[in-house]
Amino acid sequence: xxxxxxxxxxxxxxxxxxxxxxxxxxxxxxxxxxxxxxxxxxxxxxxxxxxxxxxxxxxxxxxxxxxxxxxxxxxxxxxxxxxxxxxxxxxxxxxxxxxxxxxxxxxxxxxxxxxxxxxxxxxxxxxxxxxxxxxxxxxxxxxxxxxxxxxxxxxxxxxxxxxxxxxxxxxxxxxxxxxxxxxxxxxxxxxxxxxxxxxxxxxxxxxxxxxxxxxxxxxxxxxxxxxxxxxxxxxxxxxxxxxxxxxxxxxxxxxxxxxxxxxxxxxxxxxxxxxxxxxxxxxxxxxxxxxxxxxxxxxxxxxxxxxxxxxxxxxxxxxxx
Amino acid sequence: xxxxxxxxxxxxxxxxxxxxxxxxxxxxxxxxxxxxxxxxxxxxxxxxxxxxxxxxxxxxxxxxxxxxxxxxxxxxxxxxxxxxxxxxxxxxxxxxxxxxxxxxxxxxxxxxxxxxxxxxxxxxxxxxxxxxxxxxxxxxxxxxxxxxxxxxxxxxxxxxxxxxxxxxxxxxxxxxxxxxxxxxxxxxxxxxxxxxxxxxxxxxxxxxxxxxxxxxxxxxxxxxxxxxxxxxxxxxxxxxxxxxxxxxxxxxxxxxxxxxxxxxxxxxxxxxxxxxxxxxxxxxxxxxxxxxxxxxxxxxxxxxxxxxxxxxxxxxxxxxxxxxxxxxxxxxxxxxxxxxxxxxxxxxxxxxxxxxxxxxxxxxxxxxxxxxxxxxxxxxxxxxxxxxxxxxxxxxxxxxxxxxxxxxxxxxxxxxxxxxxxxxxxxxxxxxxxxxxxxxxxxxxxxxxxxxxxxxxxxxxxxxxxxxxxxxxxxxxxxxxxxxxxxxxxxxxxxxxxxxxxxxxxxxxxxxxxxxxxxxxxxxxxxxxxxxxxxxxxxxxxxxxxxxxxxxxxxxxxxxxxxxxxxxxxxxxxxxxxxxxxxxxxxxxxxxxxxxxxxxxxxxxxxxxxxxxxxxxxxxxxxxxxxxxx
Numbered sequence: 001x002x003x004x005x006x007x008x009x010x011x012x013x014x015x016x017x018x019x020x021x022x023x024x025x026x027x028x029x030x031x032x033x034x035x036x037x038x039x040x041x042x043x044x045x046x047x048x049x050x051x052x053x054x055x056x057x058x059x060x061x062x063x064x065x066x067x068x069x070x071x072x073x074x075x076x077x078x079x080x081x082x083x084x085x086x087x088x089x090x091x092x093x094x095x096x097x098x099x100x101x102x103x104x105x106x107x108x109x110x111x112x113x114x115x116x117x118x119x120x121x122x123x124x125x126x127x128x129x130x131x132x133x134x135x136x137x138x139x140x141x142x143x144x145x146x147x148x149x150x151x152x153x154x155x156x157x158x159x160x161x162x163x164x165x166x167x168x169x170x171x172x173x174x175x176x177x178x179x180x181x182x183x184x185x186x187x188x189x190x191x192x193x194x195x196x197x198x199x200x201x202x203x204x205x206x207x208x209x210x211x212x213x214x215x216x217x218x219x220x221x222x223x224x225x226x227x228x229x230x231x232x233x234x235x236x237x238x239x240x241x242x243x244x245x246x247x248x249x250x251x252x253x254x255x256x257x258x259x260x261x262x263x264x265x266x267x268x269x270x271x272x273x274x275x276x277x278x279x280x281x282x283x284x285x286x287x288x289x290x291x292x293x294x295x296x297x298x299x300x301x302x303x304x305x306x307x308x309x310x311x312x313x314x315x316x317x318x319x320x321x
Numbered sequence: 322x323x324x325x326x327x328x329x330x331x332x333x334x335x336x337x338x339x340x341x342x343x344x345x346x347x348x349x350x351x352x353x354x355x356x357x358x359x360x361x362x363x364x365x366x367x368x369x370x371x372x373x374x375x376x377x378x379x380x381x382x383x384x385x386x387x388x389x390x391x392x393x394x395x396x397x398x399x400x401x402x403x404x405x406x407x408x409x410x411x412x413x414x415x416x417x418x419x420x421x422x423x424x425x426x427x428x429x430x431x432x433x434x435x436x437x438x439x440x441x442x443x444x445x446x447x448x449x450x451x452x453x454x455x456x457x458x459x460x461x462x463x464x465x466x467x468x469x470x471x472x473x474x475x476x477x478x479x480x481x482x483x484x485x486x487x488x489x490x491x492x493x494x495x496x497x498x499x500x501x502x503x504x505x506x507x508x509x510x511x512x513x514x515x516x517x518x519x520x521x522x523x524x525x526x527x528x529x530x531x532x533x534x535x536x537x538x539x540x541x542x543x544x545x546x547x548x549x550x551x552x553x554x555x556x557x558x559x560x561x562x563x564x565x566x567x568x569x570x571x572x573x574x575x576x577x578x579x580x581x582x583x584x585x586x587x588x589x590x591x592x593x594x595x596x597x598x599x600x601x602x603x604x605x606x607x608x609x610x611x612x613x614x615x616x617x618x619x620x621x622x623x624x625x626x627x628x629x630x631x632x633x634x635x636x637x638x639x640x641x642x643x644x645x646x647x648x649x650x651x652x653x654x655x656x657x658x659x660x661x662x663x664x665x666x667x668x669x670x671x672x673x674x675x676x677x678x679x680x681x682x683x684x685x686x687x688x689x690x691x692x693x694x695x696x697x698x699x700x701x702x703x704x705x706x707x708x709x710x711x712x713x714x715x716x717x718x719x720x721x722x723x724x725x726x727x728x729x730x731x732x733x734x735x736x737x738x739x740x741x742x743x744x745x746x747x748x749x750x751x752x753x754x755x756x757x758x759x760x761x762x763x764x765x766x767x768x769x770x771x772x773x774x775x776x777x778x779x780x781x782x783x784x785x786x787x788x789x790x791x792x793x794x795x796x797x798x799x800x801x802x803x804x805x806x807x808x809x810x811x812x813x814x815x816x817x818x819x820x821x822x823x824x825x826x827x828x829x830x831x832x833x834x835x836x837x838x839x840x841x842x843x844x845x846x847x848x849x850x851x852x853x854x855x856x857x858x859x860x861x862x863x864x865x866x867x868x869x870x871x872x873x874x875x876x877x878x879x880x881x882x883x884x885x886x887x888x889x890x891x892x893x894x895x896x897x898x899x900x901x902x903x904x905x906x907x908x909x910x911x912x913x914x915x916x917x918x919x920x921x922x923x924x925x926x927x928x929x930x931x932x933x934x935x936x937x938x939x940x941x942x943x944x945x946x947x948x949x950x951x
Contacts, residue, residue: 003808047580047581050582058410058411058414060407061779061783062783062784062785065783077781078781078783079454079778079779079780079781080406080410080454080778080779081457081776081777081778081779082776082777083410083413083414083417084407084410084411084414085414088457088778133582133583133586134582134583135580135581135582135583135588136580136581136582137580138578138579138580143906143911146905146906147906149905150902150903150905150906151902153898153901153902153905154898154899154902157898157901157902158895158898158899161894161895161898162895165891174895198841198910198911199841199844199910201911202841202845202903202910202911202914202915203844203848205899205902205903205911205914205915206845206848206903206914206918208899209896209899209900209918210852210896212892212895212896212899213852213855213892213893213895213896216888216891216892216895217859217888217892219891220887220888220891220892221888224884244866245862247862248855248858248859248862251808251858251862252852252854252855252858254804255801255804255805255851255854255855255858256848256851256852256854256855258797258800258801258804258851259797259798259800259801259847259848259850259851260797260847260848260851261797262793262794262796262797262800263790263793263794263797263844263847265793266789266792266793266796267789267790267792267793267794267844268785268786268789268790268793269786270451270782270786270787270790270840270841271790271793271840271841271843271844274841274844275844278848
């Protein structure tokens with residue numbers, strides 16, 4: 001079975017002014033969105049309120065959850081404590097409908113716990129509030145600084161690898177496209193104001209891995225074609241590379257998307273954020289592999305002579321299947 | 322078959338068997354169990370066991386199994402397994418009610434992995450806080466300790482400052498009331514002004530006020546400004562949080578949740594355990610350390626006298642060592658645990674005897690340099706300050722009495738001047754050295770902490786959400802397998818088999834490392850598998866291309882694998898770099914996710930290329946082919 005004609009020859013690079021223009025616009029829009037609307041940070045990042053409730057008779061966690069939902073407190077994390085008579089609730093105060101953010105003031109614990117008490121007691125009169133407190137974010141400053149270190153590590157690591165295995169221009173083009181993919185993915189999340197928690201952060205980082213993978217496959221073909229063709233007009237070589245890897249690019253992203261779509265539509269709230277972020281990232285990454293990475297490469301002035309094997313390829317690597 | 326050597330078939334077979342073997346323990350889900358132990362006076366005999374069974378039967382709670390066990394570390398205990406967490410909780414409530422105070426009823430997870438699997442090192446992945454819950458500790462940071470530390474430090478620093486500036490003073494002492502700062506007594510108004518200016522300009526965190534002056538005694542009080550004190554407290558909590566995270570994270574991917582709660586509490590949640598005693602070992606000691614000048618050990622008659630009579634010199638403390646031997650140590654603290662950066666055990670290159678090398682931060686190093694410069698040949702002691710809470714049931718209520726114990730864990734002679742790096746030698750064994758290093762590292766908290774609450778917590782995800790998630794995961798995988806088979810026919814089916822083995826090997830490796838399985842982690846596994854098929858897509862597309870270019874089927878397979886390999890390698894190495902970066906990110910879901918991705922990329926390179934090649938070679942090898950099903 002074949003969906004894409006194997007001798008497709010769309011002149012992708014002819015569209016380069018348009019495609020790069022759109023890419024730059026999308027990036028700028030994302031930056032503006034992130035600067036103005038920011039991300040809708042979840043409990044992991046902001047911290048919130050923790051309320052402990054006790055019951056005279058055993059209660060199931062599911063009942064507590066539905067009681068809170070009915071009382072207008074959504075997205076609360078409910079856990080049983082000890083046995084069946086105590087539960088611990090955590091939520092962002094903004095999830096409480098009576099909560100109005102006052103500038104520079106921390107939310108009023110008593111008001112919030114009253115709301116919780118009302119919600120719980122409507123369902124079960126034997127509920128009592130045993131304790132209330134603020135909780136700090138699960139994500140410490142450490143993770144933030146670790147995140148910066150990790151980002152630098154990724155940029156230097158991938159850049160260096162591509163520089164050694166390919167050439168300087170490939171490293172620059174890959175990293176530039178990578179920045180585009182991450183920014184646009186974050187921009188979309190900011191636009192729809194989807195809650196940004198640790199799981200979503202993990203999938204944004206996974207997008208980096210996915211999209212670099214995608215770019216390298218095209219780059220690999222570019223290198224191969226440059227080396228094998230006698231008359232190598234860069235624009236023609238790049239275009240042929242995109243076309244001959246097109247089927248693979250789209251099939252791989254379709255397969256991965258199928259798995260993520262199943263998670264999104266049937267997986268329930270716990271994997272929702274993860275799946276939708278991946279779906280956005282796969283779409284952005286696939287499009288940028290086709291329309292953005294190669295035009296950048298062309299503009300940087302890649303040519304056949306840059307890619308002729310200066311260092312002889314490792315014969316061991318070539319021999320392996 | 323010529324292009325696929327026999328030893329590679331052997332390798333594939335061995336890896337697959339190992340993968341199945343070490344992935345297998347995950348099939349045996351640990352039982353949610355209730356554990357009953359006897360308190361001191363009562364004994365745990367078959368009669369008690371019968372009592373447990375009767376209690377459960379009368380409460381109509383079905384149990385899976387029940388047995389009386391003995392364990393060297395836990396002693397005798399009865400363990401009863403239940404089919405789910407709700408039954409377990411109900412049973413615990415019922416048992417607590419009927420058994421009363423003479424027995425302790427606790428939750429536990431009882432592994433069901435067969436003994437032969439455990440014997441070869443097989444173990445299941447622990448389930449995360451979202452899927453199964455775990456243990457929660459609430460720790461109070463000792464606010465008084467923060468004030469004590471600061472005021473003691475300023476007392477020493479002010480005395481040193483005045484000496485340094487050559488301002489004569491009668492005394493520098495901490496106010497008897499905590500939080501009231503340091504009292505300085507001077508002999509003239511001019512001295513007092515000079516001292517006041519010196520202190521105010523040197524230590525901006527201190528507020529200096531003149532006290533009452535009588536005759537030739539001019540008092541001065543320096544106390545920490547209230548807003549600065551608040552900053553210090555916030556800082557100490559933040560530092561403790563960081564130390565605690567590092568300590569827990571150093572133990573592997575346990576995906577803990579560590580957060581500040583309220584003003585001065587830290588809450589720690591650990592997954593995969595339901596026994597608080599076991600979890601406490603993970604958190605480690607909530608102790609602190611002090612380096613102090615030694616004033617005498619057990620051989621010193623003055624020390625023996627002090628130990629016997631209880632008359633301790635005013636500038637000294639009488640502390641005991643780990644074997645009960647008395648020591649006199651100075652009240653002045655040279656450096657404390659939060660100034661310790663690292664402690665590692667090793668062997669002294671000169672004598673070969675066990676030692677511990679310690680690294681201090683710059684503040685600690687400066688004080689250590691000052692002290693050792695004047696005290697070569699004199700002893701120095703390491704005091705371990707531990708906070709424990711005794712819980713007693715008085716009149717049916719839990720009464721907690723905090724207790725602080727001081728013990729001298731090391732007492733050694735200073736051999737030379739040193740600052741940030743030094744060694745403690747002359748330890749009895751390398752075991753003693755590693756224990757000391759562990760205790761030193763464990764004591765590097767900025768302020769003392771106390772466990773004020775501990776308990777078992779349930780999963781943070783609802784049962785219906787867990788089920789939904791798992792169903793979606795299976796559906797997603799199924800759809801990918803189906804799509805590959807439809808699109809690439811036989812080669813797709815081969816890729817599917819490889820993908821299945823990829824899952825098995827991935828799970829096996831994760832189990833061996835001990836990665837905690839969470840819902841995002843499961844999503845990560847699906848993502849990894851979805852991306853792993855990329856290698857097969859690359860190979861299949863290449864084989865198709867070769868066929869179009871007029872190669873014979875066998876040549877197309879060979880060329881397809883060869884050409885695709887370079888691409889697969891490049892693509893996976895860059896992907897690997899990205900995954901590696903994730904694993905360096907602190908703790909929690911991100912790290913776990915990164916580890917999953919990292920292992921997944923490595924296993925997929927093996928299964929998608931080597932395993933599929935082996936199967937393809939088996940199917941097509943030695944046959945004359947006209948077409949390929951790709």
